[in-house]
Amino acid sequence: MSGPQKRKRPGGGPGASQHSASGTASQSTAWPAATLLPRLERVRELGPGRWIARCPAHDDRSPSLSVRETDDATILVHCWAGCPSADVVAALGLELSDLFPPRRDDRAPLRPRERWVPRDVLAAVAGEALVVAIAADDLAAGRRLADADRERLRTASLRLRAAAREVGVDG
Numbered sequence: 322m323s324g325p326q327k328r329k330r331p332g333g334g335p336g337a338s339q340h341s342a343s344g345t346a347s348q349s350t351a352w353p354a355a356t357l358l359p360r361l362e363r364v365r366e367l368g369p370g371r372w373i374a375r376c377p378a379h380d381d382r383s384p385s386l387s388v389r390e391t392d393d394a395t396i397l398v399h400c401w402a403g404c405p406s407a408d409v410v411a412a413l414g415l416e417l418s419d420l421f422p423p424r425r426d427d428r429a430p431l432r433p434r435e436r437w438v439p440r441d442v443l444a445a446v447a448g449e450a451l452v453v454a455i456a457a458d459d460l461a462a463g464r465r466l467a468d469a470d471r472e473r474l475r476t477a478s479l480r481l482r483a484a485a486r487e488v489g490v491d492g
């Protein structure tokens with residue numbers, strides 16, 4: 322187990338103040354997490370270099386954006402509801418290049434099961450299981466599912482399967 326030296330708790334949470342009002346942060350790439358985290362809402366640290374936050378690219382009621390800092394200080398972001406990472410950083414006024422430290426060595430890219438901690442993925446997608454449970458209760462009570470509810474169930478299933486694939490589960 323190893324990790325970068327620099328560790329700082331993000332000053333996250335509702336109403337967390339922005340670092341800069343200028344909107345451009347391309348210069349402050351010394352530590353990408355310091356650029357990204359203050360811009361996110363409802364940031365919660367799950368462990369060293371691992372956070373969960375509200376996704377800025379969609380109407381995210383339960384935080385479903387995973388953020389991870391790799392050993393070379395690159396930041397990985399993933400919206401478990403399916404927003405492309407480029408959209409996520411664009412919604413924050415950043416670019417994908419802001420997620421990389423100024424100098425990158427030639428490490429091999431992380432394989433899927435190395436990118437995310439399954440426990441963190443579950444924290445992000447737990448709300449989808451709740452959707453399924455509520456629908457099951459409705460059915461058990463003899464209620465009929467509306468088309469919109471059935472569509473939402475389908476979305477929950479897709480998100481859960483996408484999350485499984487992201488951590489290296491095949492099929």
Ligand SMILES: [Zn+2]
Pocket residue numbers: 376377378379381400401402403404
């Ligand atoms: Zn999203």
